[in-house]
Amino acid sequence: MSTRPFINTPTRPSISPSTRIPILPLILLSLLLPLLTACSVRSGEKQIFPICMSLDRLADGRLQLAVQVSSMAEDGGYAVFTAAGDSFAQALEILGASMPYPLHFGQLRLCLVGWSPATEGALRPLLEPVAGLHTISPEAAVFAVMGNAAEVMAAQKPDLGVRLSTYLDQLLARLRQERLTPEETLQDVLHMLDSGYGDPLLGLCALNGQMAGQRQEGSGSQTGPQPGGGQQGAEAEPAFGQTDGIAIGEPSPGDDLPPALSAGDLPGSTASLTQPGDAAHPAFSRNDGIAIGEPSPGDDLPPALSAGDLPRQGGNPVEYIGCAAVGDGRVTGMLTAEETRLLLTLRQQAKVTHVTREGALITIPAELSVQTVSKLVTKLQNMHCDVLGVCAAEAKQHPTTLQRDAFGTAAAYPAMRLTIMPE
Numbered sequence: 001m002s003t004r005p006f007i008n009t010p011t012r013p014s015i016s017p018s019t020r021i022p023i024l025p026l027i028l029l030s031l032l033l034p035l036l037t038a039c040s041v042r043s044g045e046k047q048i049f050p051i052c053m054s055l056d057r058l059a060d061g062r063l064q065l066a067v068q069v070s071s072m073a074e075d076g077g078y079a080v081f082t083a084a085g086d087s088f089a090q091a092l093e094i095l096g097a098s099m100p101y102p103l104h105f106g107q108l109r110l111c112l113v114g115w116s117p118a119t120e121g122a123l124r125p126l127l128e129p130v131a132g133l134h135t136i137s138p139e140a141a142v143f144a145v146m147g148n149a150a151e152v153m154a155a156q157k158p159d160l161g162v163r164l165s166t167y168l169d170q171l172l173a174r175l176r177q178e179r180l181t182p183e184e185t186l187q188d189v190l191h192m193l194d195s196g197y198g199d200p201l202l203g204l205c206a207l208n209g210q211m212a213g214q215r216q217e218g219s220g221s222q223t224g225p226q227p228g229g230g231q232q233g234a235e236a237e238p239a240f241g242q243t244d245g246i247a248i249g250e251p252s253p254g255d256d257l258p259p260a261l262s263a264g265d266l267p268g269s270t271a272s273l274t275q276p277g278d279a280a281h282p283a284f285s286r287n288d289g290i291a292i293g294e295p296s297p298g299d300d301l302p303p304a305l306s307a308g309d310l311p312r313q314g315g316n317p318v319e320y321i322g323c324a325a326v327g328d329g330r331v332t333g334m335l336t337a338e339e340t341r342l343l344l345t346l347r348q349q350a351k352v353t354h355v356t357r358e359g360a361l362i363t364i365p366a367e368l369s370v371q372t373v374s375k376l377v378t379k380l381q382n383m384h385c386d387v388l389g390v391c392a393a394e395a396k397q398h399p400t401t402l403q404r405d406a407f408g409t410a411a412a413y414p415a416m417r418l419t420i421m422p423e
Helices: 023-035 088-097 115-120 123-131 149-155 164-177 186-197 208-221 337-349 370-382 390-398 401-408 409-415
Strands: 045-048 052-057 063-069 078-085 110-114 141-145 201-207 229-232 239-243 270-273 275-280 325-327 332-334 349-353 357-363 417-422
Touching: 023 141, 045 275, 052 115, 052 123, 063 088, 063 149, 063 332, 078 088, 078 149, 110 123, 110 149, 110 201, 115 123, 115 141, 123 186, 141 149, 149 201, 164 325, 201 332, 201 401, 229 401, 239 337, 270 325, 332 337, 332 370, 337 357, 337 370, 349 390, 357 370, 357 390, 370 417
Parallel strands: 052 110, 110 141, 141 201, 229 275, 357 417
Antiparallel strands: 045 239, 052 063, 063 078, 078 270, 201 325, 325 332, 349 357
């Protein structure tokens, strides 16, 4: 007689009705959790995105800050808002107190500095607060303006029915490719000012002289920023943005507002709207290859040409060719389009060697004229502008700070004898 072996199989414990987990409430709770939000989060907050910024010094010594944004009007024009303060932070606070939404500088293309603050004071304390904005675009360029920067900024308008941001992107890219304007960004300028091994170049910006005269005749005698003209039918610039969360912008009016300020007293907070121009037409096209067109700026440009001097009519009255030289931490002069092209070529291809306190050797490409280069180098020395990096070459020979200070090349640079030699 066979017997089955005993197998000790575990038995499922019984669950009483009182200890069962309610499944339906858990399902409902998991569906409702994504809909719960904190009371402190503001969703859908709008922001204002300036395309250009300008800095000017008023007669009373205060700093005037202006921004250019899309007016969001049907004509596709642009508005300029200005505010004045004892410092950049205060002017920004005043400007922010007059705006319906926070300012966000993530789409800023140009920082325009008026000729007065650019030449009369140090650039570093002027530009550092701009670079310190936590929303600032890393691609923003710095241009020195021959005249009042806010007036020139208000006068610019895009051509061919495109947005102002697109127009500036395409125009500056072409001018940089043709070496008619430098490539320094705001961060590059500050880095070179801090390093002390060489001086930066700023772009040069000016209102066309002939077109400026026509604008004054048509608008009468006006002070402050003059209205520009947006092309009718141009696609509106997205001046207002929206984020799904807490708005991050510059500035929120705070402790830097003047103590006695109240509504109606904001100094210099004005809006200047551009006027519509002619209707846009499809005057340009794009292909998926190398662009072929006429003309490309070349060697036939007049030798003394710079921003504001182009003999032309129509289009954007603001011009961006040439550059401003920086020496001793401020703008010390300007270079024409021809000089800018030559200087940018030298900065890429020239070699500085044999640096002493008395002089240095600069080797240039064989196709360049020694006489022309010597004339340009002498002009840079007179402006105390060390764009070619004589101090940087000296620093390589004397790497420690103590040796550089003892060598004193930076102080001796304006009087050094720089010998130009072809390869």
